[in-house]
Amino acid sequence: MRLPTSPRHLLLLVGLASLSTGGAAYWLEAVRPYETTDNAYLKAHLILLSSKETGYVKEVLLQDNQRVKKGDVLAVIDDHEFKARVAEASAEVAATAARITALESEKRTQAARVREEDANIASASADHERSLRDLKRLDRLAEAGAASAQSLDTAETYCKQAKALLDKNHSARDQAEIRLIALDATIAEKRAQLQQAEARLELAQIDLENTRILAPIDGTVGNRSVQIGQLLQPGSVLAYLIPADGVFVEANFKETQIEHMRVGQAASIVVDAYPAAPLEAVIDSLAPASGSEFSILPPENATGNFTKIVRRVSAKLSFAAGADLSLLKPGLSVQVRIKVR
Numbered sequence: 001m002r003l004p005t006s007p008r009h010l011l012l013l014v015g016l017a018s019l020s021t022g023g024a025a026y027w028l029e030a031v032r033p034y035e036t037t038d039n040a041y042l043k044a045h046l047i048l049l050s051s052k053e054t055g056y057v058k059e060v061l062l063q064d065n066q067r068v069k070k071g072d073v074l075a076v077i078d079d080h081e082f083k084a085r086v087a088e089a090s091a092e093v094a095a096t097a098a099r100i101t102a103l104e105s106e107k108r109t110q111a112a113r114v115r116e117e118d119a120n121i122a123s124a125s126a127d128h129e130r131s132l133r134d135l136k137r138l139d140r141l142a143e144a145g146a147a148s149a150q151s152l153d154t155a156e157t158y159c160k161q162a163k164a165l166l167d168k169n170h171s172a173r174d175q176a177e178i179r180l181i182a183l184d185a186t187i188a189e190k191r192a193q194l195q196q197a198e199a200r201l202e203l204a205q206i207d208l209e210n211t212r213i214l215a216p217i218d219g220t221v222g223n224r225s226v227q228i229g230q231l232l233q234p235g236s237v238l239a240y241l242i243p244a245d246g247v248f249v250e251a252n253f254k255e256t257q258i259e260h261m262r263v264g265q266a267a268s269i270v271v272d273a274y275p276a277a278p279l280e281a282v283i284d285s286l287a288p289a290s291g292s293e294f295s296i297l298p299p300e301n302a303t304g305n306f307t308k309i310v311r312r313v314s315a316k317l318s319f320a321a322g323a324d325l326s327l328l329k330p331g332l333s334v335q336v337r338i339k340v341r
Contacts, residue, residue, distance in 0.1 A: 041331060057231075062238075085204040249334055
């Protein structure tokens with residue numbers, strides 16, 4: 001068969017060849033190196049603003065969609081009972097501390113009494129030793145007939161009295177020592193009670209501080225539900241706080257698209273709401289499992305009626321440093337294009 005050789009046919013063949021070559025080049029340079037998806041959304045780690053205490057709301061200082069700074073007061077719970085608990089705990093701390101001071105003063109007095117009894121023992125011991133020497137001396141004189149029996153009896157009586165006084169002083173000293181030890185134990189107990197009272201005071205102060213609900217970070221308030229006069233319980237939700245920064249992209253790719261995806265690869269993000277302002281991002285991380293594995297009712301594939309469904313794997317993309325994220329809102333749809341080769 002003879003091929004057409006007219007200039008028109010040749011130009012057509014050349015054009016088709018050029019088109020094929022250009023299409024192949026476009027596929028190799030613009031399509032093949034990229035993976036794309038429109039199953040992607042802006043996300044942020046939303047913060048639940050909630051109460052830690054039980055009480056009625058006295059003030060509400062936040063408005064819908066209000067921008068707040070970290071530490072701003074958002075709502076206040078009626079704090080009369082909390083202040084009373086702080087005052088009660090403070091009084092308990094003061095009373096226990098005063099009792100410890102009194103016991104320490106008594107301890108010093110008791111220690112002086114112990115020293116006094118030591119001195120009495122020393123004096124009585126000296127008297128007893130002297131009476132023993134006098135008794136021995138009179139006993140020898142009586143044997144030689146140089147001392148009367150009455151003098152000997154008097155010396156024996158005095159010796160017994162000195163011994164009794166010494167024993168009495170020892171007993172008094174033992175009692176003073178026991179009392180001193182008891183005071184040490186009582187002081188230790190009161191100091192432990194003081195620590196407990198101080199802990200209760202600290203807890204009461206923390207509870208009082210918690211009546212002022214503060215913004216934990218910079219952000220924007222959304223879905224406010226708190227009202228003045230509302231009875232709050234621990235965990236009651238007042239509103240949501242959307243962080244001022246920290247917006248990221250959650251992109252869901254088919255399992256057939258993730259073969260060459262790696263952390264750190266560059267991506268281009270087009271937000272549907274602002275298509276004229278594409279943003280640069282990188283892959284921050286890949287989910288450890290497909291989305292179906294995290295569902296409440298994972299699919300059961302071990303059945304007789306099996307239909308293969310392509311799974312999707314989530315990728316977290318972080319925006320490049322310096323990107324203007326002021327207009328981005330969690331939940332907006334985006335289109336993602338990742339360079340994988």
